[in-house]
Amino acid sequence: MSDKTNSIIITDLKDFDIRHILDCGQIFRYYAIDEGKYVVHTRDKRCIVQQSANEAIITFGEGEKEYFWKFFDLDNDYSAIKNALKNKPLLSQAIDYGHGIRILNQDKWETLISFIISANNHIPRIKGIIHRLCDALGEDKGDYHAFPTPQAMASVDEEFYAKLGAGYRAKYLACTARKVADGFDLESISALDGIQANKKLCTLMGVGSKVADCILLFAYHKQDVFPVDTWIKKVYTDITGKVSDDAKTIRKELLDIYGDDMAGYAQQYLFFNKRG
DNA sequence: TACCAGGCTCCTT
DNA sequence: AAGGAGCATGGT
Numbered sequence: 018m019s020d021k022t023n024s025i026i027i028t029d030l031k032d033f034d035i036r037h038i039l040d041c042g043q044i045f046r047y048y049a050i051d052e053g054k055y056v057v058h059t060r061d062k063r064c065i066v067q068q069s070a071n072e073a074i075i076t077f078g079e080g081e082k083e084y085f086w087k088f089f090d091l092d093n094d095y096s097a098i099k100n101a102l103k104n105k106p107l108l109s110q111a112i113d114y115g116h117g118i119r120i121l122n123q124d125k126w127e128t129l130i131s132f133i134i135s136a137n138n139h140i141p142r143i144k145g146i147i148h149r150l151c152d153a154l155g156e157d158k159g160d161y162h163a164f165p166t167p168q169a170m171a172s173v174d175e176e177f178y179a180k181l182g183a184g185y186r187a188k189y190l191a192c193t194a195r196k197v198a199d200g201f202d203l204e205s206i207s208a209l210d211g212i213q214a215n216k217k218l219c220t221l222m223g224v225g226s227k228v229a230d231c232i233l234l235f236a237y238h239k240q241d242v243f244p245v246d247t248w249i250k251k252v253y254t255d256i257t258g259k260v261s262d263d264a265k266t267i268r269k270e271l272l273d274i275y276g277d278d279m280a281g282y283a284q285q286y287l288f289f290n291k292r293g
Numbered sequence: 294t295a296c297c298a299g300g301c302t303c304c305t306t
Numbered sequence: 307a308a309g310g311a312g313c314a315t316g317g318t
Binding site: 137138139140141142145146179182183184185186187 | 313
Binding site: 136 | 298301
């Protein structure tokens, strides 16, 4: 007999702000339907989150409590994380600004495809491409579509993704979908450390070091990673006074500063704070 | 209208 | 190993 509970209620909001969680750039399939009320999609599932001054209510389908408990990382103590990080460079202010951020435990395949699309792209456009991708290839769930399976994505060609508006990433999507559908094992990457996991993901077409780090942080919850994009380059300048375009060096230096046990969390607070 | 976006691939040195 | 051109598209 499955759990018939269909909601989670959070009354301690010091470590939970749904706007911070959704707007910090880790997820693209969500939209606001009212003040403090959002619809969030993940894999073939959907939940509604409504947050007021006193509580946040997460509502979902029957039997999905365990899934969403893990998805929102509710076993993790973010007060302890923030306490451990708050004295590191720029974090006092950044943690204050994004105090309700939590790193989601997202689906590996969905995160892989989403961040291939994210490369050199604007967030509103990324959302649009992913939405059209789901509508076109994802299972029809009645009033919404699931994220498509590797098999569904491998069944169409590059031209198809170009018509979705993916631009030059169309080729990457077709190629990587084929590789995963053909047996590339995303699960086995969990066992690798940040460096090795990054290297393995970079063998997929369309995945470079930055996209790999995003996947490792948002879907594998790894902490010995540090996605470096244009915003983090600005943060790097704020911290060190140096201007650099060398993402590899910046990654290494920031990992060193923030520590490879919590650098991923630090990166999200810094990114959200800088991008606004 | 230009410039830019959660960068990557591929070709030269 | 390191550097740089080229890249599709649309938001601002």
